[in-house]
Amino acid sequence: MRRTPRKLPLTALRTFEVAARRLSFKDAAEELCVSATTVSNQIRELERDWRCKLFIRKTRAVVLTDEGRSLGRVLTKAFNDIRAEVEAYGQSNRKTVTLAVGPIFGSRWLVPRLTQFRSDLPNIELILHDSPRITDAAMMDTHLAVDWGEGSWSGLQNYHLMDIMYAPVLSKALMVERGGLESPKHLARYSIIHQRNRSEWAAWLTLAGCAGLTLKEEITITDTNMVMHAALEGQGVSLGIFxxxxxxxxAGKLV
Incomplete structure (x- = not known):
């Protein structure tokens, strides 16, 4: 008749391994997030079931017996091997995804959500790239990209993420200094801050019925975050992206 293998008390063995490694029931309890009494009771049950002494208990310390020292070495190696195998498996399943985003979308929308992303998808390593404007598949050098537009990019599959809106914004101090901004025609009183080129302001002025408006002064900045900062510093009026x-x-920093 074949003998049934003895069932291993894995929880007690794990408790003993930590106590043997740290030579302290108290320290083992802290590492395992249990009470020192629980550690002591589990080790006593292990000693009773296996009919051998694993620790010599002294007033302020515990000392391993020869049997305890031998078992501790075996268990430490076994748990280290298990941990290494699990970590290696986790690394082999880790995927890398590259994502191209513009500076204002990245800093204002994406970065505040990265902690939740890592929590929800721990096996995905997200690498962020600064994004040029995308016109077709030939311009894509990342797995994914976020860009503004109507979704008519040749050779690319696209998904609607959000609607955005452009409207003039400026610092409150500048508006008070220049006499308000009740009408699009009053933009002639201010310096206009362009992003990259003048097309966005030209389109907005046309929609506002002021296509021929003569502007006082114009500044061109290529980075959207710098455009925002310039408006906050009272350098002029920019098209805020909502x-x-x-x-x-x-916060009342822009109006």
């Missing part, structure tokens, strides 16, 4: 400027509006 919802990314809502925080400054609520």
């Amino acid at each position: 919802p990314f400027v809502e925080q400054e509006l609520k």
Whole structure:
């Protein structure tokens, strides 16, 4: 008749391994997040079931017996091997995804959500790239990209993420200094801050019925975050991209 293998008390063995490694029931309890009494009781049950002494208990310390020292070495190696195998498996399943985003979308929308992303998808390593404007598949050098547009990019599959809106924004101090901004025609009183080129302001002025408006002064900045900073510093009026400027509006830094 074949003998049934003895069932291993894995919880007690794990408790003993930590106690043997740290030579302290108290320290073992802290590492395992249990009470020192629980550690002591589990080791006593292990000694009773296996009919051998694993520790010599002294007033302020515990000392391993020869049997305890031998078992401790075996268990430490076994648990280290298990840990290494699990970690190696986790690394082999880890995927890398590259994502191209613009500076204002990256800093205002994506970065605040990265902690939740890592929590939800721990096996994905996200690598962020600064994004040029995408026109077709030939311009893509990342797995994914976020860009503004109507979704008509040749050779690319696209998904609608959010609606955005452009509207003039400026610092409150500058508006008071220049006499308000009740009408699009009043933009002629201010320096206009362009992003990259003048097409966005030209389109907005056309929609506002002021296509021929003569502007006082024009500044061109290629980075959207710098455009925002220039408006906050009172350098002129920029086209704020909603919802990314809502925080400054609520705080009264922009109007």
